[in-house]
Each structure stands twice: as structure tokens, then as C-alpha cells.
Amino acid sequence: MACGDRCDDGTGQLGPGRERAVDGGQVCLTVLGGFDLSVGGTTVTVSTGAQRLLAYTALCCRGAVPRALVAGALWPDTAERCAYASLRSALTRLPAAGRRVLEVGPAELRLADGVEVDIRGARTLAGEILAPRATLGRLALGLTAVEDLSADLLPGWYDDWTLLEAESWRRLRIHALEALAGAFVGAGRFPEAVAAAGAAVRADPLRESSQTCLIRAHLAEGNAGEALRDVECYERRLRAELGMPAPARLRRLVAVAAYGGAAGRDS
Numbered sequence: 001m002a003c004g005d006r007c008d009d010g011t012g013q014l015g016p017g018r019e020r021a022v023d024g025g026q027v028c029l030t031v032l033g034g035f036d037l038s039v040g041g042t043t044v045t046v047s048t049g050a051q052r053l054l055a056y057t058a059l060c061c062r063g064a065v066p067r068a069l070v071a072g073a074l075w076p077d078t079a080e081r082c083a084y085a086s087l088r089s090a091l092t093r094l095p096a097a098g099r100r101v102l103e104v105g106p107a108e109l110r111l112a113d114g115v116e117v118d119i120r121g122a123r124t125l126a127g128e129i130l131a132p133r134a135t136l137g138r139l140a141l142g143l144t145a146v147e148d149l150s151a152d153l154l155p156g157w158y159d160d161w162t163l164l165e166a167e168s169w170r171r172l173r174i175h176a177l178e179a180l181a182g183a184f185v186g187a188g189r190f191p192e193a194v195a196a197a198g199a200a201v202r203a204d205p206l207r208e209s210s211q212t213c214l215i216r217a218h219l220a221e222g223n224a225g226e227a228l229r230d231v232e233c234y235e236r237r238l239r240a241e242l243g244m245p246a247p248a249r250l251r252r253l254v255a256v257a258a259y260g261g262a263a264g265r266d267s
Contacts, residue, residue: 027112031153045095056074058101126176141183150177177197178197196213200213224257
């Protein structure tokens with residue numbers, strides 16, 4: 001049997017010599033915008049079950065985690081024995097590159113050292129933006145930062161653990177995007193401010209604070225008409241989805257900027 005095939009020794013442990021069966025290169029696990037595993041820049045094909053195992057380990061495991069916890073989380077609707085069997089099967093079917101992602105012991109597993117996971121860098125970026133006294137100059141941020149904060153976590157995945165992690169990431173990135181939009185406005189970098197606020201709105205189209213950021217960015221750039229169109233679009237969405245009107249303060253915000261408040265008083 002080749003080294004690359006020696007994954008399961010009956011307990012689900014990775015067999016010896018596995019590193020020799022894998023080409024070198026940085027191992028990167030992508031969970032933002034969809035799942036992807038690559039080694040040295042080359043995408044590795046992974047089965048659906050293995051994808052779930054690798055993604056769960058990267059997102060939900062802080063250090064070594066008992067196999068029972070992993071099996072129960074990934075196969076919650078099956079008997080314990082069947083869940084263990086499914087976990088062993090997923091480990092066995094991991095390709096050689098996939099085995100580099102995990103360190104597997106008799107009773108626990110963990111993410112291997114040196115594996116790059118995109119969500120970790122994105123969370124760090126969000127934390128830096130939201131840190132007290134953070135400044136654009138110190139962080140040297142631009143449109144790349146907006147892009148890094150714009151992707152959903154594992155869209156189309158509906159496991160309970162995935163939805164919880166996705167919602168946590170959505171809230172964090174929206175706060176970071178709103179803060180980033182405000183910082184860009186303050187620095188006079190209006191296209192980037194619009195991009196950041198727009199990404200926040202796309203993450204949650206009904207969120208008033210994100211919509212306000214976008215309107216302020218348009219107004220700061222001198223585009224009152226664009227701001228008014230966004231207000232009207234927001235009003236239509238609120239009425240259609242929640243049956244409620246948009247806050248009058250959003251229209252007043254546009255009126256004050258465009259007409260010095262006269263239009264707001266006339267209305």
C-alpha cells in the first residue's frame with residue numbers, strides 16, 4: 001500500500017510516512033465565499049464529507065478536540081456508533097493534501113500547525129479596524145480590506161455549526177465595514193467609503209446603520225441624488241419585507257445636505 005493510502009489504521013489515525021506522499025507547498029484552506037483547499041497554489045479536490053470535516057476543524061476547534069465531539073457535531077442525527085463510523089470514513093477518504101490539514105490522534109484531532117485559513121486573517125483584520133484608536137494611516141487599508149471583509153462564510157451550507165459561525169462572522173464584518181466606511185469618509189477617500197458601506201449593506205440590506213453609512217458616503221462625495229435613490233430603495237425594501245416605513249431621519253439627512261434643511265422643513 002502506498003504511503004498516501006495509509007490513512008486509517010482501524011482507529012482513524014493517519015499512517016506513518018504521509019508527508020512523503022504529499023508535494024510541498026503552503027496548505028491553504030478557504031471558507032470565505034465557498035470551500036477550497038489548495039497546496040502550493042494548486043486546488044485539491046475533496047469529497048463533501050471531507051470538506052465538512054476540514055471546515056469544522058478549522059472553524060470550531062480551538063486546539064485538540066475529542067473525536068466524539070467532532071462526530072456528534074457533523075452527524076448529529078445518527079447513532080453514536082454510526083457517527084464514529086462516518087468520521088473514520090471521512091478521515092480515510094481524505095486525499096494526501098487533506099491529511100496535511102489535520103493532526104489526528106487515537107482520541108482527538110486538531111488543525112495542523114502552519115495551515116493558512118482565510119477566515120482567521122479576515123477576523124484579525126476586522127479586529128484591527130475596530131480596535132480603539134485604530135487609524136487608516138497606521139493600518140494602511142484600502143479596497144483590498146473591503147474585499148477581504150465582503151465574502152460570506154461557506155454560503156449554501158446549512159449545518160447548525162456552519163450557520164452559527166456564519167452569523168458571527170457576518171456581524172463582525174458589518175461592524176468593521178461600517179467603521180471602515182466612516183474612516184474613509186473622514187480621510188476624504190469617498191470611492192472607498194462607498195465601497196465599504198455598500199458591502200455592509202449587501203451583508204444586511206435591512207440594517208439602518210449600514211444604510212446610513214452609505215448615504216453619508218454619497219453625501220460626502222457630493223452625490224445627493226445617489227443618496228436619495230438609496231433611501232427610496234431602502235424604503236421599498238422595508239415595506240416589502242417588514243411592512244414598515246424607513247426612518248424619517250434618513251430623508252432629513254439627505255435634505256439637510258442637499259438643501260440646507262429647507263426641504264426637510266417643507267415636508
